[in-house]
Amino acid sequence: MAVRIRLTRMGRHKRPFYRIVVADSEAPRDGKFIEILGTYDPLGTEAKVRVEEEKAIHWLKKGATVSDTVKSIFSKVQLFKKLKEASA
Numbered sequence: 001m002a003v004r005i006r007l008t009r010m011g012r013h014k015r016p017f018y019r020i021v022v023a024d025s026e027a028p029r030d031g032k033f034i035e036i037l038g039t040y041d042p043l044g045t046e047a048k049v050r051v052e053e054e055k056a057i058h059w060l061k062k063g064a065t066v067s068d069t070v071k072s073i074f075s076k077v078q079l080f081k082k083l084k085e086a087s088a
Contacts, residue, residue, distance in 0.1 A: 002026075005059060006067040007040065008033065017041050020051060020070060022059050035059075040073055049073055057083050 002025040009030055011017035018040040021033040037059070038051035056074070060066070060083055066074065074080055 003034070003059070003062070003064040004067065005037065005056070005064050005070050007069055015043065017043075020056075020073070022064060025065070049077055051077055051079065053077075053079060053082060057086055061087070 003022055004025040005020065005022055006029075007018040008021050008023070009016055009018055019036055020038040020040060022035045022037060023031075023033040027033065035055065037056050038049065040050075041048040051074070056079055
């Protein structure tokens, strides 16, 4: 089973809100997931991101792949830097 960290859309019409989730790569976008890692709210003057870093690092160490959007979100919160420090 290939595991992927990606976004799932929540919210209402024209008011998107996303969850950062760990899901099977074959599962649909808004379908079944394994675990919630955080949230991403793109609306407003500044995008709001909340990530549970310990859980995210745990899944990255297990070999979960990351979608392009989540990769840019993790880069902004410097999660990959913390992952390198944790593995060193």
